[in-house]
Amino acid sequence: MGSIIVINQPKKWNFNIPSVETISPRDYLTNQKYLQEKNYKIFNLSKSYKYQSEGYYVSLLAMARGHQVIPGISTIQNMKSNAVIKVIDHDLDNLIQKSLSREKGDSYTLSIYFGKNLAKKNDKLSLQLFNVIKAPMIRAFFQYDARSKKWHLSSISPIPASEIPEDHRSYLEEFAFEYFTLRNFQSSKTKLSQKPYTLAILINPDDPNPPSDEKAIQRFVKAAHKKNFDVHIITKDDYAKIPQYDALFIRETTSVNHHTYRFAERDNAEGIVVIDDPESIIRCTNKVYLSELLISNNIPTPKTIILHKDNLEEVARTIAYPSILKQPDGAFSLGVIKVKDESEFLIESKSMLEKSDLIIVQEFTPTEFDWRVGIINKKPLYLSKYYMAKNHWQILDHDSKESKNYGDSESIELDKAPPGLLKTALRASNLIGDGLYGVDLKQVGKEFYVIEVNDNPSIDSDTEDFILKEKLYEEIMDVFLNRIREKKI
Known part of the structure; x- marks a missing residue:
């Protein structure tokens, strides 16, 4: 896949990155070469992303042409969303506090170029923000809350090329060169590997209850090699590497408000085969949704009621005991409680309803x-x-104290x-x-x-x-292989 940097007045920039073209927005929008060829990765560094500007149309038409582009229109819009900012602030809270602990004043601005800041101490925070908001150049704005004594992310915005300070230009060029050369983004898939397709397997080495143990992961790797995949084991810190791969296999516990969902969503948006896909994560990880879906389609389930504050007292009086309470996003038996009577039901359900407006109560089926x-x-x-x-x-x-629980x-x-x-x-x-x-x-x-x-x-x-045995892993790899081939047709 060829890589292109789109920037105003490209001759004034000293990128000189092997196998990476540097062109103007007008050239990208009007040259038939970029309309006819599908296999491009576009890095849009235009001077403006304003609605209906050239920079805006670069991202918009790149999507229409089937090119992979950063930032995409959805990324530009997400940066305007307070809800998205709050999620990022929550997810990166520990890193934000650690990185900004020595900063003075009540505000701080972080300029990030291809995942890096001019100050090396900000590298980890810069990389994580870049991994979440996939844009080549972004500014992150932080505010200090004196009451909680914590820093909070208040907003993120793209940095148009026209707003790059003159003394930052050489750093941008250096960071771009490092990004493309060290991460192999300039190369095609065949340069990453002589094998036809690449597969990433996302794991969490620190997960106490991973979906697959280490031996199973190695069996997945062996099966993938047998199907002629080049396989990479990755973690959440490898978000920026996603464009290198043809497929992603998520083998860590998923959640919507979590990096696993962002990995799945980005892969899906960029046309990369991913299991499981973001829609599946949404549908499966919320038990309220799943309950409604099963009941409305006449799938047999234990008697189930969706519980909220308005029906709490009535359900408590009429339901059979013992019963099972479930928080919507519990996994591996967590967030699932058996209550023996009405008193226990009210205590536990009220506690759960403080975290979610809806929860599940289900008849106990031993x-x-x-x-x-x-x-x-x-x-x-x-x-x-x-x-x-x-x-x-x-x-x-x-809660078991035995070694085998x-x-x-x-x-x-x-x-x-x-x-x-x-x-x-x-x-x-x-x-x-x-x-x-x-x-x-x-x-x-x-x-x-x-x-x-x-x-x-x-x-x-x-x-x-x-x-x-090995055939189980090979059958899963066959699904990946067939879906990749379908996308290539």
Whole structure:
């Protein structure tokens, strides 16, 4: 993929980056060469991004031409969103406090060029902001709150080339050169690797309950190599590297208000194959949404009520006990509480409603185990049983003091599934999409009830892969390979 820097008066700039063109906005907008060729990455450094300016049209038409562009129109708009700024401020709070702890006064402005600031002490904060707001040049404005004694991000804006101070020009050129050469952004995929396609696997090395253990990750890598992928294991700090890859496989716990969602959203926007996609993350990680979706499509579930402050007292009086309370975004059995009576119900539900306006209350359905049907591309992949933890009603007992706080598991051949199990699981997962899902179900007699649909389900060595072995990993890699090829047609 060729890279192009679009900047006013390109002859006045000393970028001199191998394999990177430097052209003017007018040249990009009018030269037929850039209209006909699809395989370009555009870095828009125009003097203005104002509505209907040349800089605005560079980003707009780049999207129409199928070029990857930063900043895109959505990025320019996101910088104007207070909601987006608040999310970034929350996510980067610890880093902001650490980076600005020695600053005086009540305001601070950080100029960021290709992920770097002139002061080396600001490099980490600059890189993280650049990773979140993907624009070549941005200013981040911070305000100090004397009451909380904390710095807060107040706004972010793009820096048009016309506003770059003269004494910053050489730094911009240096940082751009470093960005393109050290990160290989100037090169094509074949220069990154002789293999035809590249796959990134996103993990969190510090996650106590990762979706895949280290051995399983290595089996994914081995399967990808067998399918002729060049594979890179990445973490949240590698957000800037996304354009290098043809596909992203998220193997860490996902959430909407989280970097995993931003990775998925950016890949999806840039036409990169991603599992799981942002829509799947939205649909699966909120139990209120999922409950409404299942009920409205007549998917059998345990009796479920969406709880809010107005119906709290009535539900408390009429529901059967024990019952299960669920916060909308809980994962790995966290945020799920069993209440034994009305008093406990009111205490716990009021606590949950302080964090979310809506929560879930569900009838308690005791079973020896839960079924898990693994599904990818709308086809069953594996079938497992997860048994409850010792002396506990859940698979995972977070309060247990024993070294093993989870129940046993076993995998079963798909053709030995009880009648109706796979059909019910597929009906539920097909409402989400065509990604990789784990459908959890309770069995009562011959009936099956969907508990939830998980995006990014657990695939651990010697558990979910017990039946298929290496073939399980290869089947997932085949899905990536086929989707990449479809996009290339």
